[in-house]
Amino acid sequence: MGKPDAEGHGPPDGLPDLPPEWGRVVVPDDASALAAEAAQIRRELRRATGRAAGHRALALPLLVLLVAVLTTLAGLLAVTWPRTQRGADRPTPAPYAPPASLTGQALPAMDLVDAGQTPVPLRGLLPAMIILVDGCTCPDRVTEAVAAAPPGVAVLTVAGGRTVAATPPTPGRTVRALADPTGGLRAFLGQPSRADTATALLVDRTGTVTRVLAELGPAEAYRKDLAALAA
Template sequence: MGTPGNSEGSPEFGGQPDGLPDLPPGWGPIVIPDDPAELAAEAALIRRELRQQTRRATWRRRLGLGRTGSLTAVRLTLLIMPLALIAALGSLFAVVWPGQQRQPAAPRTSTGGSPGRTLPALDLVDSFAAPVALRGLLPAVILLTDTCACGDQVTAVAMTAPTGVTVIVVTSGRSRPSPLPSPPPVVGAPIRALADPAAELRGFIQVEGRPGAATAVLVDRSGEIVRILPALGSPTDYQLDLPELTRR
């Protein structure tokens, strides 16, 4: 049991001394226990709440949290730097790991003389060292034979080419053309042997020659390149393209 407190303000009835304010009315009746041990449970609860508040304040102070809950710039930097370092080390490890082999880059292919482009106005040289306008012989199948004699390939093209198409045999790096293949075809498209001393045509199409095979450039009457065959093979490889040379 406890003794009820007196809020009349008189010291003789247990109230407050004169000159001191009374307790707030909202507190209600105040009972002072005879045995202080009766307040042990409430005291333990209050101490636990104070310890929790103390721990929260300690951690907030260690993490640099202000009253508004935002990280200070220094603390934020210290938190981000270890994460960035771990990510960088992980990327470096993945690159140098022996099991990881980088794929070789695909070779770049030039499109200087690719199909759809227009053949430039080049002057080649005939057997008399006279200039010949290449575009004056169109439509044509131009065979670059600087890597082979290619007699059989020249004959096969001449026998396959339709009427009105000229077969031009070009030798690069010479002042005069090489002799025509022997024996020449009895029937078929006319063959012109020309030389390209500066190898301008090879430089324009930007296709390297392959040993033992001619490079074929199919050009229609307007000068547009229809197809380029880096290594000429069987006539079946270009037969379907030949009619296109005279239709444009």
């Protein structure tokens, strides 16, 4: 039970003693006597609440700034990180080469067109050296081929679309200039045209492909094959 102080004051019966460090606690009869202390306590609470709100308001901009800085650093690191193996995982383009299976295959029956847009059956011109000039007219290479072709072997130039390509003058021989509006010959070859490159097919009188020249070069590279067509 509580003990009275020096003046005989003590806690009401049934209540525990107050901590001695609180000193003497006096409860006034009129509550208005505590108005000044209450006002002071309210001021302290408002200041504490304002400081806490200020900290919360400042935390959000700081968080946004931190995220932006980290994102920027990650981007710079990704760009500047040394990549010694850059490009090593990319496949090396294979050299241009026609399908090996074309040699020995039969040339499909197809119609080309001449300068007057008249259909010309390709198989009716065999044996022949057929030069695809949709990537390059290559007049020097065409002239060499005409000069190397033996009698009885036709030399044909075939352009893409319906426009027949101009042929170089060839004394004593005639180059048959045709066009392939449907692209059937290029599709049979199985390879796209290439700039500054002419491709040639050597086909015997039975319609069998005897050689494919992916890049038409000097006549010495295929002279024997031309002679075999005339046999």
